[in-house]
Amino acid sequence: MSHSSFYEPRSKVTVVGSGNWGSVAAKLIASNTVRLSSFDDEVRMWVFEEKLPSGEKLTDVINRTNENVKYLPGIKLGKNVVADPDVESAEGISLVKGMEVKKEGPCMISTLISKTLGINCSVLMGANIANEIALEKFSEATVGYSKNKEAAEKWVQLFGTPYFIVSAVQDVEGVEMCGTLKNIVAIAAGFVDGMEMGNNTKAAIMRIGLKEMIKFSKMLFPSVKDSTFFESCGVADLITTCLGGRNRKVADAYAKNQGKRSFDQLEAELLNGQKLQGVLTAKEVYEVLSDRGWVEQFPLFSTVHAISIGRLPPSAIVELGDSRSANKQVGNSTL
Numbered sequence: 356m357s358h359s360s361f362y363e364p365r366s367k368v369t370v371v372g373s374g375n376w377g378s379v380a381a382k383l384i385a386s387n388t389v390r391l392s393s394f395d396d397e398v399r400m401w402v403f404e405e406k407l408p409s410g411e412k413l414t415d416v417i418n419r420t421n422e423n424v425k426y427l428p429g430i431k432l433g434k435n436v437v438a439d440p441d442v443e444s445a446e447g448i449s450l451v452k453g454m455e456v457k458k459e460g461p462c463m464i465s466t467l468i469s470k471t472l473g474i475n476c477s478v479l480m481g482a483n484i485a486n487e488i489a490l491e492k493f494s495e496a497t498v499g500y501s502k503n504k505e506a507a508e509k510w511v512q513l514f515g516t517p518y519f520i521v522s523a524v525q526d527v528e529g530v531e532m533c534g535t536l537k538n539i540v541a542i543a544a545g546f547v548d549g550m551e552m553g554n555n556t557k558a559a560i561m562r563i564g565l566k567e568m569i570k571f572s573k574m575l576f577p578s579v580k581d582s583t584f585f586e587s588c589g590v591a592d593l594i595t596t597c598l599g600g601r602n603r604k605v606a607d608a609y610a611k612n613q614g615k616r617s618f619d620q621l622e623a624e625l626l627n628g629q630k631l632q633g634v635l636t637a638k639e640v641y642e643v644l645s646d647r648g649w650v651e652q653f654p655l656f657s658t659v660h661a662i663s664i665g666r667l668p669p670s671a672i673v674e675l676g677d678s679r680s681a682n683k684q685v686g687n688s689t690l
C-alpha cells in the first residue's frame with residue numbers, strides 16, 4: 356500500500372501473490388477500494404507467471420476473464436483487479452504463514468519483507484480457508500501490528516467486509532507465530548484422521564499443539580500476549596485448519612498410505628499446484644528447537660517433524676512421551 360495522507364493522492368494497493376489466498380485477498384480488497392475514497396479503485400495483483408495447458412499466460416487469462424482460473428476457479432475477482440508481473444510498495448502486510456531459519460536464528464516472513472523492501476510490515480492471519488471466504492461465508496481475521504496503529508486501522512478498513520470481520524491487535528509476533536505454528540498442528544491432526552483415531556484423540560492433539568504454540572512463541576518472543584491466542588489468528592485458525600485445511604488433508608493421505616508416498620508426491624497429486632506449509636515449518640521449528648536445546652519441551656512439534664521425514668511412523672503422533680529417543684536420532688541425521 357503506497358502511503359498517503361488526506362491531502363495526498365489516493366493510496367494504491369498491490370497484492371503480492373496470486374495463489375488461492377492471494378486471489379481471495381485481492382477480491383476482498385477490490386470490493387473495498389471502490390467504496391473507500393482514500394484508495395485508488397484499481398488493485399494490482401502480482402502474479403508468478405506461468406503457462407496454462409492452453410498455452411496462454413496465467414496473467415493474460417486473469418485479465419481477460421477476471422478470474423484466477425488455476426488457483427481460484429469459478430470466482431470473479433472484481434473488474435478493478437489487474438494481474439501484473441511487477442511489484443511496488445511502501446506500507447506492507449503479510450498474509451504468508453511461515454518462517455525462515457537463518458544462521459543467526461529464526462526470521463519471521465514480515466521481518467524479511469520489512470528488511471528486504473525497507474518498509475513497515477503488519478500481518479493478517481486468521482481462521483481463513485480461502486475458498487470459503489471466496490464464497491462470502493462469514494469469518495474473522497486478525498491484523499497484527501507493532502507500532503503503527505494508524506496503518507493497522509487502514510488495513511482493517513481495506514480487508515473488512517460484512518462477511519469478513521477484521522480486528523487489530525498490537526502483537527505482530529504473536530499473530531504471525533499463531534499463523535505459522537498452527538500448520539504443524541494441522542499435520543498432526545491429519546495423521547490422527549488418516550489413522551481413524553477419532554475426535555477425542557484429535558482434540559487432545561489440538562490442545563497439546565496449542566500449548567506448544569503458546570510456549571514456543573513466548574520463548575522466542577517474550578512480548579507475545581496470551582490474549583492473542585484467543586483471537587481469530589489463534590484458537591479459531593487452529594480449529595479450522597485441523598478440520599478443513601490442506602495440511603490436514605495431505606497428512607491424512609500420508610498416514611493412510613503408511614508413509615509410503617512422500618509429502619512432496621501427495622502435495623503434487625492432491626493440491627493442483629498449491630503448496631503446503633506445515634512440513635517445512637516443522638523442519639524449521641525443529642532446527643530452532645535443536646539449536647537451542649528445547650527439543651524435549653516440544654514433543655508434538657518434534658514428533659511431527661520426525662514423522663514427516665519418515666523417521667517415525669504416523670502412529671507415533673500419540674506416543675509423544677516416547678519421542679525423545681527418536682528426536683535424538685533426528686538430531687544426528689541430515690535434515
Ligand SMILES: NC(=O)c1ccc[n+]([C@@H]2O[C@H](COP(=O)([O-])OP(=O)(O)OC[C@H]3O[C@@H](n4cnc5c(N)ncnc54)[C@H](O)[C@@H]3O)[C@@H](O)[C@H]2O)c1
Nearest residue numbers: 373374375376377403426450451452483484485629630632
Ligand atoms: N489458501 C488458503 O486457504 C490460505 C488461507 C490463509 C493463509 N494462507 C497462506 O497464504 C500463503 C499463500 O498460500 P496460497 O493458498 O495463496 O497459495 P497456493 O498454494 O494456492 O498457490 C501457490 C502460489 O505460489 C506460486 N508459486 C509457485 N512457485 C513459485 C515461485 N518459484 N516463485 C513465486 N511464486 C511461486 C504459484 O504461482 C501460486 O500463486 C501461504 O503462506 C498460506 O499458508 C492460505
Ligand SMILES: O=P(O)(O)OC[C@H](O)CO
Nearest residue numbers: 481482483484600601602
Ligand atoms: O489449507 P491450510 O492447511 O494451509 O490452511 C488454510 C488456512 O491457513 C486456514 O486459515
